[in-house]
Amino acid sequence: TGARTARPGCDCCGRWEIDPSTNAGQSQVAIVLTAYATQRPVAVAGTGSCVGGANDTEGVNLLIAN
Numbered sequence: 001t002g003a004r005t006a007r008p009g010c011d012c013c014g015r016w017e018i019d020p021s022t023n024a025g026q027s028q029v030a031i032v033l034t035a036y037a038t039q040r041p042v043a044v045a046g047t048g049s050c051v052g053g054a055n056d057t058e059g060v061n062l063l064i065a066n
Contacts, residue, residue: 008058010050017057028063035065042066 004014018032019025035042043066047059 006046006048008046008049010055011058012056015057016044016046016060017051018060019051025060028060031063031065040065 007014018028020029032042034040043064044060045062045064047061049059051057051059
């Protein structure tokens with residue numbers, strides 16, 4: 001619900017991507033699913049750059065369930 005800050009220039013659509021093939025990505029997916037199930041907001045900190053293969057989507061660096 002908060003304002004998005006510091007979008008990378010390549011980000012056209014205001015979205016993030018999690019890489020579920022890594023341990024960190026799997027933990028991030030678990031945070032998102034748990035937050036959704038318990039109806040809690042999630043703060044997202046992006047990497048500041050777009051992910052490889054998706055020239056319009058920022059990578060996720062950190063998630064915090066509030």
